[in-house]
Amino acid sequence: MTNSDSxxxxxxxxxxxxxxxxxxxxxxxxFDLQMAVQSARGVARGPVARLVAAGERNxxxxxxAKNELLAAFDAAGLTAAFMEPELGGFIAGPKNLxxxxxxxxxxxxxxGAATCSLAGNLALSPIHERxxxxxxxxxxxxxxxSPANSDGPQRGAFCLTEPLPYVGVDTGVLxxxxxxxxxxxxxxPVLQVxxxxxxxxxxxxASFVVAAVDADDDRIKGSCxxxxxxxxxxxxxxxxxxxxLVHQLSSTCDPVFNxxxxxxxxxxxxxxxxGVIVPRFSHGQVIEAVFQRTRVTVGAMSAAKLLxxxxxxxxxxxxxxxxxxxxxxxxxxDLGLQMKEDSLQRLVDVWATGEAAASLVFAAARLxxxxxxxxEQKNQTLTAQGIRGARAxxxxxxxxxxxxxxxxxxxxxxxxGADDERLSALEGDPLIQFxxxxxxxxxxxxxxxxxxxxxxxxxxxxxxxxxxxxxxTEDCPGFLPQKWVDAQLEATYEGPEAVxxxxxxxxxxxxxxxxxxxxWIRELSAMPNGPAMGAGTLAAAMELWDWSLQYLQGxxxxxxxxxxxxxxHGVTFPMTDALCWLLASHQMVLDVTELSxxxxxxxxxxxxLPGTLQxxxxxxxxxxxxxxxxxxxxxxxxxxxxxxxxxEGSRYGATPDESFDRLRLHLDRSLAGSRLAKDRAATALSxxxxxxxxxxxx
Amino acid sequence: xxxGFHIAVCGxxxxxxxxxxxxxxxxxxxxxxxxxxxPAVLDPWASHALYEAAHLARQDGESRIWLVSIGxxxxxxxxxxxxxxxxxxxxxxxxxxxxxxxDAAEVARVxxxxxxxxxxxxxxxxxxxxxxxxxxxxxxxxxxxxxxxLGITEQFLNVDELTxxxxxxxxxxxxxxxRYLVSACDGPPAVVGWATxxxxxxxxxxxxxxxxxRSIMPALQRAKSVTLEAPELTFESVTVPQQRRDTxxxxxxxxxxxxxxLVQWLREDS
Numbered sequence: 001m002t003n004s005d006s007x008x009x010x011x012x013x014x015x016x017x018x019x020x021x022x023x024x025x026x027x028x029x030x031f032d033l034q035m036a037v038q039s040a041r042g043v044a045r046g047p048v049a050r051l052v053a054a055g056e057r058n059x060x061x062x063x064x065a066k067n068e069l070l071a072a073f074d075a076a077g078l079t080a081a082f083m084e085p086e087l088g089g090f091i092a093g094p095k096n097l098x099x100x101x102x103x104x105x106x107x108x109x110x111x112g113a114a115t116c117s118l119a120g121n122l123a124l125s126p127i128h129e130r131x132x133x134x135x136x137x138x139x140x141x142x143x144x145x146s147p148a149n150s151d152g153p154q155r156g157a158f159c160l161t162e163p164l165p166y167v168g169v170d171t172g173v174l175x176x177x178x179x180x181x182x183x184x185x186x187x188x189p190v191l192q193v194x195x196x197x198x199x200x201x202x203x204x205x206a207s208f209v210v211a212a213v214d215a216d217d218d219r220i221k222g223s224c225x226x227x228x229x230x231x232x233x234x235x236x237x238x239x240x241x242x243x244x245l246v247h248q249l250s251s252t253c254d255p256v257f258n259x260x261x262x263x264x265x266x267x268x269x270x271x272x273x274x275g276v277i278v279p280r281f282s283h284g285q286v287i288e289a290v291f292q293r294t295r296v297t298v299g300a301m302s303a304a305k306l307l308x309x310x311x312x313x314x315x316x317x318x319x320x321x322x323x324x325x326x327x328x329x330x331x332x333x334d335l336g337l338q339m340k341e342d343s344l345q346r347l348v349d350v351w352a353t354g355e356a357a358a359s360l361v362f363a364a365a366r367l368x369x370x371x372x373x374x375x376e377q378k379n380q381t382l383t384a385q386g387i388r389g390a391r392a393x394x395x396x397x398x399x400x401x402x403x404x405x406x407x408x409x410x411x412x413x414x415x416x417g418a419d420d421e422r423l424s425a426l427e428g429d430p431l432i433q434f435x436x437x438x439x440x441x442x443x444x445x446x447x448x449x450x451x452x453x454x455x456x457x458x459x460x461x462x463x464x465x466x467x468x469x470x471x472x473t474e475d476c477p478g479f480l481p482q483k484w485v486d487a488q489l490e491a492t493y494e495g496p497e498a499v500x501x502x503x504x505x506x507x508x509x510x511x512x513x514x515x516x517x518x519x520w521i522r523e524l525s526a527m528p529n530g531p532a533m534g535a536g537t538l539a540a541a542m543e544l545w546d547w548s549l550q551y552l553q554g555x556x557x558x559x560x561x562x563x564x565x566x567x568x569h570g571v572t573f574p575m576t577d578a579l580c581w582l583l584a585s586h587q588m589v590l591d592v593t594e595l596s597x598x599x600x601x602x603x604x605x606x607x608x609l610p611g612t613l614q615x616x617x618x619x620x621x622x623x624x625x626x627x628x629x630x631x632x633x634x635x636x637x638x639x640x641x642x643x644x645x646x647x648e649g650s651r652y653g654a655t656p657d658e659s660f661d662r663l664r665l666h667l668d669r670s671l672a673g674s675r676l677a678k679d680r681a682a683t684a685l686s687x688x689x690x691x692x693x694x695x696x697x698x
Numbered sequence: 699x700x701x702g703f704h705i706a707v708c709g710x711x712x713x714x715x716x717x718x719x720x721x722x723x724x725x726x727x728x729x730x731x732x733x734x735x736x737p738a739v740l741d742p743w744a745s746h747a748l749y750e751a752a753h754l755a756r757q758d759g760e761s762r763i764w765l766v767s768i769g770x771x772x773x774x775x776x777x778x779x780x781x782x783x784x785x786x787x788x789x790x791x792x793x794x795x796x797x798x799x800x801d802a803a804e805v806a807r808v809x810x811x812x813x814x815x816x817x818x819x820x821x822x823x824x825x826x827x828x829x830x831x832x833x834x835x836x837x838x839x840x841x842x843x844x845x846x847x848l849g850i851t852e853q854f855l856n857v858d859e860l861t862x863x864x865x866x867x868x869x870x871x872x873x874x875x876x877r878y879l880v881s882a883c884d885g886p887p888a889v890v891g892w893a894t895x896x897x898x899x900x901x902x903x904x905x906x907x908x909x910x911x912r913s914i915m916p917a918l919q920r921a922k923s924v925t926l927e928a929p930e931l932t933f934e935s936v937t938v939p940q941q942r943r944d945t946x947x948x949x950x951x952x953x954x955x956x957x958x959x960l961v962q963w964l965r966e967d968s
Binding site: 013014017018019031032034035036037038039042043072075076077080081090602603604607608689690691692693694695 | 714716717718720731732734735736737770771772773776779780782783901902903904905907908911915
């Protein structure tokens with residue numbers, strides 16, 4: 001290190017502890033969540049880690065040893081965490097942050113175990129989100145470990161293998177079909193359900209399945225999700241285990257069902273209209289509500305992987321030359337590979353990515369905790385107004401977009417002559433609040449799934465590489481190679497990367513989202529500690545992205561086609577990637593700001609706060625610079641790469657005017673100091689105190 | 699008629715055993731580097747005492763358990779996020795130092811005063827539980843002195859098992875030679891300093907935790923501030939025990955030979 005700041009700045013003393021995380025991720029006041037974290041950690045670093053260390057991942061079968069995990073989840077309260085208190089749970093209110101934290105803790109050790117724990121929630125989610133009251137009470141109470149369920153809790157599986165929203169993938173032969181098997185006058189219709197699933201989690205032990213099916217009968221309309229039970233008459237074949245190379249601590253099979261079930265198993269119920277069974281929710285409506293939330297938890301697993309890699313890598317680097325000819329007290333012995341700048345700086349990149357990923361995913365989870373009651377209020381309000389059905393709701397809400405924008409403008413000018421009465425009125429309108437939060441949810445959810453898992457997998461490769469040859473052995477501390485391949489699955493299930501990009505390419509152009517995005521730029525530019533965190537760099541990158549999006553939306557390619565349009569993935573998808581970098585970095589800045597604001601008041605955190613804050617700000621700066629670099633490259637390629645021409649009515653000329661060059665230059669210059677931050681962070685990594693050993697077996 | 703025991707478990711936090719412990723000279727004497735920031739656990743010996751207390755209390759359904767802890771309030775609060783999930787108890791917290799560089803007699807004084815001040819505790823039904831030793835201030839004498847200050851003369855140390863038969867306590871204490879001393883005690887009050895006990899660590903159960911937190915959070919708010927002053931106590935030097943590992947694998951060695959070798963090794967080391 002050559003800069004004097006590196007020698008004098010306060011240094012990180014220990015790895016950030018629970019108290020620091022509770023402040024950053026905003027659950028310092030939530031004892032229920034803190035206990036859920038400790039509980040999940042006990043399972044992850046106990047039974048789960050022992051299974052992985054014992055090589056239980058090395059087979060595809062659902063073994064007795066793996067099955068014991070289910071009891072461990074039950075005993076630790078993880079199974080009940082998703083349930084309402086009146087049904088045996090212990091967390092009141094929305095549970096998105098709780099579930100994300102549990103996923104994070106389990107994913108810290110093994111993503112498959114996390115998936116195994118969460119798949120039960122996934123099966124219950126359609127019932128929770130769209131089921132009738134009877135369905136919700138029946139199935140959720142059966143899945144709670146309690147004395148009332150003397151044979152043990154039931155477990156479910158979620159069986160989709162169907163066209164996903166935004167993709168249009170036709171999986172043909174695997175599609176489920178539903179027909180009327182019997183329908184006597186005045187009686188509940190009996191349905192024949194045929195379904196083949198692929199890659200279905202929990203299938204080895206699920207006693208019920210929530211399956212997506214299409215109507216194959218004139219007497220049933222559209223598609224729906226239907227609940228199948230093990231005891232229903234017909235075939236309930238769990239199928240062969242999937243030959244996965246990843247997530248082997250979760251059960252995955254390709255099941256086959258051919259069952260007769262009463263029509264009241266349709267999730268959300270049905271109406272009879274002109275002699276036709278009309279499900280109240282199509283399968284698309286159900287899974288949209290489900291995946292909107294469950295994708296967030298997947299992003300939590302990948303974030304945990306990256307942060308969990310830090311300690312084993314530091315230990316490996318420091319001890320690399322011990323036991324050989326090195327002498328205690330020499331840099332070679334004490335620092336090992338940490339004598340080398342490259343080793344340290346690459347680890348800084350891994351850590352910064354993990355921090356940003358965690359910030360993004362927990363921000364999304366908290367957002368959904370705010371969103372859930374608003375969605376409920378929205379549904380009640382619209383129903384009270386006689387507005388039913390997805391399309392009618394959509395039309396109504398669309399008309400309110402202008403008022404929602406007005407609300408955002410009034411917030412910006414609050415206290416500066418804004419119409420406070422009007423602001424207050426709009427603030428109290430649940431539909432306006434829903435629209436605003438919805439515009440964020442539709443961006444943050446796919447963004448954290450896409451960036452955390454996709455770029456996270458890339459950075460896990462980097463983490464593995466930092467362990468040298470050890471990184472590709474079974475006894476690599478921290479199970480890093482397993483985590484690397486697991487991250488690839490996390491990038492794929494619950495909608496692969498293309499699905500997330502496709503959704504983002506639409507939702508990120510929502511005027512409500514963009515209005516908030518521009519507000520963030522102003523906030524970042526005015527932050528008191530902004531320069532230390534690279535907030536100015538981030539603001540400059542956001543401005544460039546915003547300008548580029550508008551340019552691309554108003555420009556035609558050489559063939560006269562709009563550049564930014566539905567199927568032009570070469571344009572839209574890179575812009576989604578660029579946005580994810582910005583969102584992750586932005587949330588990281590907000591989390592470090594929270595630590596800065598609240599850390600001093602916490603006696604434990606305060607004792608090491610200067611060093612912790614300095615390090616976290618430096619990581620922020622590193623990440624902001626990295627994000628800015630990505631955004632600059634992507635935007636320059638797209639803006640200049642197509643040699644576009646102005647669309648009719650566009651304010652842009654055939655080539656980008658000097659605005660782009662000005663913004664790009666501003667961005668480049670805003671990187672000043674970012675490498676010094678990286679130097680400081682690297683120095684901190686060579687000095688930070690770590691435990692003597694990892695707290696789980698390897 | 700057995701109305702249940704009143705079990706006061708004395709125990710507080712210690713740094714997680716996996717952490718690097720580096721003694722430093724602080725303004726108030728020796729301390730551990732970054733001690734405030736190191737993850738903490740309930741002292742392992744005290745943990746055994748707590749789990750055994752919970753086991754005993756479950757058997758009669760009438761007993762009550764208080765966990766009496768001296769430690770920095772904020773750190774005790776964090777500790778409770780896991781400990782409160784393992785057993786039903788009421789917390790009695792004292793806001794003070796939890797480090798290893800305190801005088802056992804001072805700690806005993808504060809613990810005894812605190813136990814005696816628990817409003818609903820019946821001294822005639824009191825079982826004073828704790829670790830026979832501690833991972834931080836391992837004088838091995840704190841619990842005995844606490845008991846003496848409370849006037850309890852029936853004291854059992856290095857206990858691995860306590861059963862109750864018709865109101866009589868049957869207690870197994872570790873003694874030399876890997877053997878147990880089995881005692882019968884007519885009943886409380888008694889001091890029981892636990893070794894490792896016989897019970898596994900209970901799993902975390904957030905539902906128990908949520909139930910406990912209703913009383914734990916107010917108890918933390920009420921925690922009185924205590925100082926552990928011992929002006930006559932000085933530390934000449936503080937070091938971490940040296941690690942030494944000489945591994946040999948020799949099959950079928952007689953136990954006497956192993957013992958003799960250990961004795962010789964200890965003599966050489968001293």
